[in-house]
Amino acid sequence: MSKRIYLSRRQVIRGLLATTAFGVTAKLGTGCTPTPETQATTASGGDNPLVVGFIYVGPKDDYGYNQAHAEGAAGVAQLPGIKVVDEANVPETTAVEESMRNMIEEDGVTVLFPTSFGYYDPHILKIAQEYPEVQFFHCGGLYQEGVHPNNVGSYFGYIDEAQYVAGVVAGHTSQTGKLGFIAAKPIPQVLRNINSFTLGARSVKPEMTTQVIFTGDWALPVREAEATNSMADQGIDVVTCHVDSPKVVMETAEKRGIFCSGYHANQAELAPQGYLTGAEWDWTQVYTNYIEMIRAGKTLMNGGIPHLVRGGLQDGFLKLSPYGNAVSADARQSADAAKAEFMDGSMIVYRGEIRDNTGKVVLPAGKDFQQQDQELEKMNWLVTGVVGRVSS
Structure with missing residues (x-):
């Protein structure tokens, strides 16, 4: 061929x-x-x-x-x-x-x-x-x-595009206004996913927060389960992650009766009741x-x-997992609209003014970062709305 x-x-x-x-x-x-x-x-x-x-x-x-x-x-x-x-x-x-x-x-x-x-x-x-x-x-x-x-x-x-769309779904779905993100290490690609997921959710409800827990490594199933349980105990009702295998996070969320959003591949079969969507390669x-x-x-x-x-x-580098049964019609419509903007090139996730979660301006008004901007591959901050700090 x-x-x-x-x-x-x-x-x-x-x-x-x-x-x-x-x-x-x-x-x-x-x-x-x-x-x-x-x-x-x-x-x-x-x-x-x-x-x-x-x-x-x-x-x-x-x-x-x-x-x-x-x-x-x-x-x-x-x-x-x-x-x-x-x-x-x-x-x-x-x-x-x-x-x-x-x-x-x-x-x-x-x-x-x-x-x-x-x-x-x-x-x-x-x-x-x-x-x-x-x-x-x-x-x-x-x-x-x-x-x-x-x-x-x-x-x-730029899988943070799919994470942004997943954040839109989470923003529509959460009843508590509290989201959770379980992450391995605070490297730029991980921080970018956390930030984009949060910005997607806050585009729906500006008061949304995302609690982040860094486990310290890419595959620590016990820590991942502990983090998910801790989030559920705090009233967080939607969790996602950036670890090598989201399996433990998805299964634990399902056991705790909260919603989850996948990463890397489709984990829908692991959480048939609570799986919303996911960012897939x-x-x-x-x-x-x-x-x-x-x-x-x-x-x-x-x-x-x-x-x-x-x-x-x-x-064609990435895609969204099919929507789960728990995703409302409004959530689907908003998420589809956001995805369409990525597909036609009109979506700009990082448009100033953006402040980090300490209040510092990291992107001033009137300035944008396009997806291909190399500055985004050096990201070392978390946006307003993320609860946590950049440390392992």
Whole structure:
């Protein structure tokens, strides 16, 4: 199978956009259980398949970050002439360096997607220098031109757009005006999700608050359950999260009889009564477009593929989980309207004046941050309405 890809000058400037999948030009998760399992699949029995490697920090069935990437890899494996090799439960240590070396030297991988945030620096940057002919694509790392190896690229999606829409649903649904957000670490991508979710909710009811609890790591099920229970005890009636696997948060919320909003993948089956919607990735679309570009002869090294690729709802990087039964008609209408604005490019989430939750102006009146603004990938503050502070 081959598709023709047309890039206008504007599209090249924005990043990578093929059949509405790649967009403009920040990461997510980690976890760690070192029980590697490697598998390979080939869609066509070609003599010289393109061998592509995927590495995950956790299990591929975690209902979360790793599952979303594994589903994307499975989609790539269906493409003719592609062989996929993947390995799960690889920690963010020198273990990932060994996994990358093995895939390159033993499996013949020439394109690598090591997906976890902590893989990037120093591990990918180090191995990329050892294998300059191999292309390394990382989820969320901020590529620095002239500093990082030329065979390294970064991709990520503006999933805070979906979180904003989910916040709109939460704003309509909450009866107490109290929302909860369980987060792993206060890095920019996490803070951006917290802020966008809160701004979405406050666009419906300006008095809404979001209690945030940072657990300290990407996969701490006991802490996640404790945080969810604590929130329920405080009268919080809608919770969401940014951890590797939202499974515990969703199940605990369902047991406590409160509403929940998912992340990474669809967790609706875990909370059939309380699941409202969720912010999901669509990595199959993203990975497929990378493969098509590579098969067309484009590489990071020859400049055919941008080193920094970003996109949102409009670009097919992400999607919303279907609305649950608890979502009202008004909530659906408001959420659909917000999503339509993201799809047509008219929505601006970060429009001044915006103050942080200490009262400091972080975005003055008359100034906006577009989604692709690099300042948003450096975010270190929480908006008014968030109860909590930026500390681990």
